[in-house]
Amino acid sequence: MTQCRFAIDGMMCASCAQTVEKATQGVAGVKEANVNLTAEQMQVDFDPEVTPVSDIEAAVKAAGYGATAMATTAHFDIEGMMCASCAQTVEKAVKNLQGTLAVDVNLAAEEMRVVFDNFSLDVANIEAAVKDAGYGAHEQNAAGDEAATDVAAKAEARKQNAVQSLKIRFIWSAILTIPLLYVSMGHMLGAWLPDFLMPMTHPTTFAIVQLLLAIPVMVLNRAYYQVGFKTLLKGHPNMDSLVAVGTTAAFLYSLVNTYFIMFQGAAFHDQLYYEAAVTILTLITLGRYFELKAKYKTGSAITALMDLAPKTALVQVGEDFVETPVKDIQVSDLIMIKPGASIPVDGTVISGTSSVDEAMLTGESMPVTKRAKAPVIGGTINQTGQLIMQADKVGSHTALAQIINLVRDAQATKAPIARLADKIAGIFVPTIMVIATLSALAWLISGQSLSFVLTIFVSVLVIACPCALGLATPTAIMVGTGRGAANGILVKNGAALESASQLNTVVFDKTGTLTEGKPVVTDWWTAPGFEATEVQTLTASLEASSEHPLAQAIVADAKAKDLNLQSVTAFDAKPGFGIQGNVDKHMLHVGNRKLLTDLDVTVSKAAEAQGNLAQAGKTVMYVVLDGQLAGIVAVADQVKPSSAATVAELQKMGLNVVMLTGDNAQTAQAIAKQLGEIQVVSDVLPEDKVAVIKDLQAQGQKVGMVGDGVNDAPALAQADIGFAIGNGTDVAIESADVVLMHEDLSCVPTAIDLSKHTIKNIKENLFWAFAYNILGIPFAMGLLYLLGGPLLNPMIAGLAMSFSSVSVVLNALRLRRYQPKQLQANTIESSEPAGLNAQ
DSSP, X not given: OEEEEEEEESOOSHHHHHHHXXXXXXXXXXXXXXXXXXXXXXXXXXXXXXXXXXXXXXHHHHTTOEEEXXXXXXXXXXXXXXXXXXXXXXXXXXXXXXXXEEEEEETTTTXXXXXXXXXXXXXXXXXXXXXXXXXEEEETTTTSSOOHHHHHHHHHXXXXXXXXXXXXXXXXXXXXXHHHHHHHHGGGGTOOOOXXXXXXXXXXXXXXXXXXXXXXXXXXXXXXXXXXXXXXXXXXXXXXXXXXXXXXXXXXXXXXXXHHHHHHOOOOGGGOOHHHHXXXXXXXXXXXXXXXXXXHHTTHHHHHHHHHSOSEEEEEXXXXXXXXXXXXXXXXXXXXXXXXXXXXXXEEEEEOOEEEEOHHHHOOOSOEEEOTTOEEOTTOEEOSSOEEEEEEEOGGGSHHHHHHHHHHHHHHSOOGGGHHHHXXXXXXXXXHHHHHHHHHHHHHHTTOOHHHHHHHHHHHHHHOOHXXXXXXXXXXHHHHHHHHHHTTEEEOOHHHHHHHTTOOEEEEEIIIIIEEEEEEEEEEEEXXXXXXXXXXXXXXXXXXXXXXXXXXXXXXXXXXXXXXXXXXXXXXXXXXXXEEXXXXXXXXXXXXXXXXXXXXXXXXXXXXXXXHHHHTTOEEEEEEETTEEEEEEEEEXXXXXXXXXXXXXXXXXXXXXXXXXXXXXXXXXHHHHHHOSOEEEOSOOGGGHHHHHHHHHXXXXXXXXXXXXXXXXXXXXXXXXXXXXXXXXXXXXXXXXXXXSSSOTXXXXXHHHHHHHHHHHHHHXXXXXXXXHHHHHHHHHXXXXXXXXXXXXXXXXHHHHHHHHHHHHHHHHGGGGOOOOOOOOOOOOOXXXXXXXXX
């Protein structure tokens, strides 16, 4: 059980408070709920494993009120974790704290994300709990509101130091282990040894030299013993415990035999296992060095994003531009961006024109032209011209910092597929210790020597590998989310990554998602006897006095054609009909079919053109000049260039595609015709979008929803996976599980395909991790020896254990080679009616 406080909206009286309490107590997993009407807060005792915070918020909302968890999210660097058992121990220690709502420990990144009620719990308590469990925890932003790039830079430096430290430790261990192996085993292989080291003639020297070479290696690798025995004594042993117990047993057995050799003259020189103990330590250190080095490559996406941000920038001070640390830039500062330089923060161009490469943040390969008033994003690269920009967002508020935080959050979470591995990891090490002990006792009872029994005991302890189990999921998630970020796809968590791989239906909002979201002029038809340019100029001149979106589209079309607009007098808007006014001594009317009826103007001359345009789903407006029909202008919301290819690719992947629109059936079908054979749901009000998603889910469909507007947010939240277009509204992005950083819809099939590849990689990792242990442990127990085969050498067991983890990480790194498919734009048949002057 834990506690959490919620801010409650909408309560007016004691009856409201009772309603909220009753609604909350009716949620499974809730033990008690107490509402404070005056403070407009509620304290809830509940089991977060049974009831997520979102369920409580939803229950209060269903009762007619609002509830928001008063929770804090903190990220911690964790020291001392070596295997899945370590991650489980840290997770369990923090979960048991009163006020903890959610904990995710990422073994691969050596990080922990904690969501907690800051009324019941604070950072110091969390760090103390982790320390008491035998590990170290340090809040990542303890120094204040640091930019995500600064946090990532410090984490990167820490990881590089850890890799370097392991490298040095291995080198010195190897320098001592190689001569020890030569001394202990050289004579058996016929290698030369000086007479004073020969075990038959000088057994005491033979033993003491091995002891003197072994002790420094064990001191160098003392971390295994410090952590291993500490966690063992606390009742939650980890991989270090297995190594510590196994090598200590081999060392102590050898030490006792050394005593007998030195003081009792016993011929125990063949009962020394110093070389086994230190070789295991050295090989495991080598394996961890490779593992750590490979593991940090899985987080290279964050490193790449972090490297985009320059450390300094040219900031205006007085009349000059002075090189200034980026962390010191303030909002409203003016910054000079030279060609080839990275843009330091988010802002607006004040002067200059240039092309900016935004590929690393949006995945968009084509440079974007920037001129005065254009927004620029920190981390993008100025290519050609010099720009002067004003800083609008700095530090942790920049898009780059928020993207890094989003990627870090995603990499800190777990996919549901990891649950089985987590459950096994929680009991793995104690089980291995029991198996090792029982195996040794069984062989001892069968009459085998202590030397044989020790070999079995150490081999079973050392070959067991919870590391591979613990790394199987987070490494793949880190690489998968990283590849997504590099292609402009931000996945918010591991659960979303897994759910995206299971989708079988994708629903698109039409306006602003499949289409550009703004009307444009598509066709002009000019009646016989009228000149096209004159009709277009007069029409645009009149429409310039209107603020209607369709009018703006006509004016924009005229400006694109460099038409000279004229002044208008006697302008009048007739709601439901159109507009009118005097232009260049002409009486001009522009409007709909009802306007023609009102003016008693016949449409017979334009009937064919009008029919074709309407059938194509376009909005038709009529131009009446001095009482005669002079022309028709058609306006439509154009389908995005990538939409048809995206729909085709999703269908090729076996997904059902649905278009959701508020348009009438005729217009909707006209748009759908340009996209291919897709299901259309038309005449849908914004508030009905959720119902459509629910209906599809009720049919057993796993539904993904793609949208960009405020009215899409509820549907994005209801869908199994919500995809938000990155240039959409903040509320849509907040409600979605996946954020697409640019408008190219090809990111949707890429996101789904990447999720499938990532989950496949996780399954491969888990298979090999389980298979390794299923095959390796019986071998170490002596199964092959029973069948007449060899006995597993503990040194070989140590080598196999180390490289099983490395193999899992290397398999995950294969995802770094993932490339999105290049979609071929579908050829769309022209819907231009015959006889139109399309311009």
